[in-house]
Structures are given as C-alpha cells and as structure tokens.
Amino acid sequence: MLKALEIALFGIGILSAGFFLWAAYVSKNENEPFAFRKFINLGLLVFFLSFLIAMSHNILLISIVLAILLSLIIIGLLLLLPFEKKHNYKLAVPSSQIDERDTMFSRRELKGGTEVYEKYYSANKEFQKPDDEFRVLPGLLNPKSSQYNPIHFASAAASFQAVEVFYNEAEVEVKAETKLEVEAEEVSKYIKSWAKKLGAIDCGITLLKDYHVYSYGGRRERRDKQYQAKHKFGIAFTVEMDKAMVDAAPKASIVMESAQQYLESGKIAIQLANFIRNLGYEARAHIDGNYEVVCPLVARDAGLGEIGRMGLLMTPMKGPRVRIGVVTTNIPLVVDEPKPQFSVIDFCTICKKCAESCPSNAISFNDMEEIDGVKRWKINQEACFTLWCKLGTDCGRCVSVCPYSHEDNVLHNIVRKGIKNNYIFRRLALKMDDIIYGRQPVSKEIPENLEI
Numbered sequence: 001m002l003k004a005l006e007i008a009l010f011g012i013g014i015l016s017a018g019f020f021l022w023a024a025y026v027s028k029n030e031n032e033p034f035a036f037r038k039f040i041n042l043g044l045l046v047f048f049l050s051f052l053i054a055m056s057h058n059i060l061l062i063s064i065v066l067a068i069l070l071s072l073i074i075i076g077l078l079l080l081l082p083f084e085k086k087h088n089y090k091l092a093v094p095s096s097q098i099d100e101r102d103t104m105f106s107r108r109e110l111k112g113g114t115e116v117y118e119k120y121y122s123a124n125k126e127f128q129k130p131d132d133e134f135r136v137l138p139g140l141l142n143p144k145s146s147q148y149n150p151i152h153f154a155s156a157a158a159s160f161q162a163v164e165v166f167y168n169e170a171e172v173e174v175k176a177e178t179k180l181e182v183e184a185e186e187v188s189k190y191i192k193s194w195a196k197k198l199g200a201i202d203c204g205i206t207l208l209k210d211y212h213v214y215s216y217g218g219r220r221e222r223r224d225k226q227y228q229a230k231h232k233f234g235i236a237f238t239v240e241m242d243k244a245m246v247d248a249a250p251k252a253s254i255v256m257e258s259a260q261q262y263l264e265s266g267k268i269a270i271q272l273a274n275f276i277r278n279l280g281y282e283a284r285a286h287i288d289g290n291y292e293v294v295c296p297l298v299a300r301d302a303g304l305g306e307i308g309r310m311g312l313l314m315t316p317m318k319g320p321r322v323r324i325g326v327v328t329t330n331i332p333l334v335v336d337e338p339k340p341q342f343s344v345i346d347f348c349t350i351c352k353k354c355a356e357s358c359p360s361n362a363i364s365f366n367d368m369e370e371i372d373g374v375k376r377w378k379i380n381q382e383a384c385f386t387l388w389c390k391l392g393t394d395c396g397r398c399v400s401v402c403p404y405s406h407e408d409n410v411l412h413n414i415v416r417k418g419i420k421n422n423y424i425f426r427r428l429a430l431k432m433d434d435i436i437y438g439r440q441p442v443s444k445e446i447p448e449n450l451e452i
C-alpha cells in the first residue's frame with residue numbers, strides 16, 4: 001500500500017513538474033524571461049517536494065499530500081467548465097453618432113489663428129486648453145520626441161505614407177457596367193475566406209446602423225461633411241499586431257507595428273472594396289486616416305469581439321492586439337450575430353492592469369459608467385494623446401500588458417477558455433497572471449533583428 005502511494009505521489013509530482021516545465025518552455029519562446037523563471041522554479045519545487053515526501057515513507061503525510069494534489073487537479077479541471085454568475089449584460093447601443101471632429105486626430109489638424117480653429121473652439125471651449133497644451137509638444141514621429149529613433153521613425157512614416165497611397169482608392173465609382181447576380185450566403189462566405197487568405201485573422205458582417213457612422217467627418221477634405229449610413233452592410237476584419245513589437249511599447253516598435261498593420265488592414269480593405277465594385281456593387285474601404293465609420297463598434301456588432309476597459313475591441317484570441325479594417329457595401333450579404341461577452345466585461349471590471357500601467361492615467365479604474373446614455377468605459381483621450389505627443393509613438397503600454405494580449409497558443413488558450421467559461425476561474429487567472437507576468441509588466445527591448 002505504502003509503495004503504491006509513493007509511486008502515485010511521485011508520478012503526479014512528475015506530471016505537475018512536467019506541466020510547469022512545458023509552460024516555462026512556452027514562456028522562453030514567447031520571450032517572457034520573468035514567466036520563464038517562475039515556471040522553472042514552480043516545476044523544480046513540485047518535483048523535489050513530491051520526491052522528498054514520497055521518500056519520507058510516512059503513509060499519513062503521503063496520503064494527505066496526494067489528496068491535496070489530486071483535489072487541486074480536479075478543481076483546476078472543474079474550473080474550466082461553464083459557471084457564470086447571474087447578470088443582465090447586453091450590448092450597449094449608442095443613442096447618437098460620434099462626431100469625428102471631436103477625436104484627437106481631427107483636433108490635431110486645427111491650426112491656431114485659422115477660421116476653422118476659431119469656429120471649433122468657440123463651440124467647444126473645454127477642449128481648447130488641453131489641445132493647446134499638446135500642440136506645443138513635439139508630436140508623433142517628431143525628432144524632438146523622447147522615443148525618437150531616426151531609422152524606426154522613418155520606417156513607421158514609410159508605412160503611413162503607403163497607407164496614404166490608398167486614399168484615392170477608398171471611395172470610387174463602381175467599375176462594372178452590370179451587377180453580377182450573387183447569393184448572399186455564398187458571397188459572404190467567400191469574402192470572409194478571402195479576407196483571411198489576404199491576412200485577416202477574423203472577419204464578420206453586420207447591418208450598418210447610423211451609430212456606426214460618424215455624424216460629421218473631421219479630417220482633411222472630409223471635415224464638416226455630414227454622414228449617415230449610406231450602405232446596408234459593414235464588413236469588419238482584424239489583423240494581428242506582432243507581440244514582440246507591441247511588448248517593447250512605448251518604444252518606436254509600437255508605432256512601426258501600428259503603422260504596418262494599418263497598412264495591412266488598409267490593403268485588405270481596398271482589395272475587398274475593389275472586388276465588390278468589380279461585381280457591380282457599391283463599396284467603400286475605411287482605412288487609417290480615412291474613416292467614415294467607428295471601426296470598433298462595427299467590428300463588435302459583426303461578432304468580432306467586445307469593447308473593454310481601454311475602449312478597444314477585445315478579440316477572443318488576441319485581445320486588443322489587433323487593428324481593424326472595415327468595408328461598407330450594398331452587395332447582398334448575410335449578417336453575423338453580435339456576441340456580447342459578459343466574461344470580458346467581468347474580467348475588465350476586476351483586472352484594471354491597463355489602468356495601472358497607463359503612464360498618463362488615461363484609463364479609468366471605476367466600474368462602467370453611464371456615458372451619453374450607454375454603460376461603458378471611456379478613456380481620457382486628451383491625456384492619452386498628450387503623452388503620444390511627448391513620446392513620438394502611440395504608446396501602447398495598455399495593449400502590451402493586457403492579459404488577453406498573450407500569444408495565441410495552447411497554454412494561453414486553455415486559460416482563455418477558463419476565463420470565458422467560469423466566473424471563479426477568471427479571478428484565479430488574474431491572480432496567476434499577476435504572479436507569472438507581474439502586475440505592471442515592464443517594457444521589453446525592441447526585437448534584436450530591428451535594433452540599430
């Protein structure tokens with residue numbers, strides 16, 4: 001009997017240690033040295049403790065430790081099963097359209113002393129002081145900013161310049177003379193598959209509502225143009241941002257990666273829009289700097305994710321570590337159901353890791369609040385953008401530290417499953433994330449092959 005218990009304890013010890021060593025290996029490949037050390041220590045601790053206790057030949061001690069280990073394993077497995085607290089969470093539907101002129105990128109375009117500047121700030125006096133404060137700072141990709149690196153900033157600028165090449169292709173007339181008769185189901189399936197073939201990680205379709213569309217354009221020649229949903233459908237898709245580039249945020253790699261993924265999503269949007277026009281139907285590509293729609297809302301309603309504490313789309317497998325592209329169109333399509341994710345809202349309510357890591361305190365620590373008739377979180381966009389103007393990059397610390405941003409692999413997907421399914425697992429996973437990755441993970445170095 002004693003022999004059997006010793007073997008069982010030693011076997012479970014080896015299995016548990018094996019799990020931690022595998023997790024350490026995964027962490028090493030993810031360039032997570034902090035997590036690597038933690039998993040190695042845990043693995044060795046479990047191995048030696050189970051070995052020492054098994055060798056003690058004390059039947060009572062061995063039985064107790066075995067019972068504890070088995071209970072922990074069973075509880076761990078049970079916590080992956082669905083268990084949710086009662087809630088009445090529904091997707092928040094905005095009651096009005098967002099005015100693009102109020103966004104920071106539109107406000108950045110206003111030059112002191114011009115008629116448009118005077119007009120805007122006489123109607124929005126509360127914005128003038130904070131905006132004049134960021135105007136005297138160096139600004140994005142500026143040589144005087146704190147994260148300046150001539151090579152990396154030139155690379156990011158090159159990606160943004162390539163996006164601008166697409167501007168004239170975003171909204172053009174239908175090219176085909178006749179409309180090809182299409183089956184909504186087939187063409188929807190085709191568009192999703194092709195978007196993924198072109199580099200998207202997910203793609204969904206929603207009915208376009210007025211609240212998806214800016215009330216007024218705010219940038220360049222679109223300023224003061226009034227908008228309403230002129231197409232019936234919105235096709236939204238996401239592209240992944242490279243984890244290593246994001247993890248070095250707020251260093252220059254973050255703005256390089258943002259710019260590059262704006263380019264990738266812009267390219268896919270232009271291809272999809274041209275494809276649809278070639279079939280004889282209207283389509284508009286919405287790309288960086290040239291949006292008529294609020295991309296996170298379109299993507300959320302197309303079933304691609306949920307909006308979290310930092311106001312970004314939280315996708316199931318990459319969290320906020322994505323960029324979004326949208327095409328609006330009148331081609332017949334089949335829409336996807338939005339997928340309200342209480343688990344994301346619940347996790348964001350307890351997590352607050354982004355808020356703690358935000359260098360400008362732009363992210364709220366509070367629970368969701370009623371803002372313009374909708375319960376949600378709202379970031380302080382002035383504080384966030386003012387920091388960008390000092391850094392010269394788009395910061396991105398919040399995206400980097402978010403537990404949902406971990407790599408899409410077996411280890412993290414087991415945790416994602418538990419977080420999605422189980423109210424208790426969520427609380428446990430947050431504690432584990434804090435222990436393994438740190439409550440405020442530090443910024444990593446720019447990937448070696450890009451160092452200069």
Ligand code: SF4
Nearest residue numbers: 308348351352354402
């Ligand atoms: S860091 Fe935490 S609170 Fe912030 S968005 Fe991610 S999960 Fe939500």
Ligand code: SF4
Nearest residue numbers: 358384395396397398
């Ligand atoms: S980008 Fe930076 S400043 Fe802006 S909310 Fe995220 S962490 Fe805060």
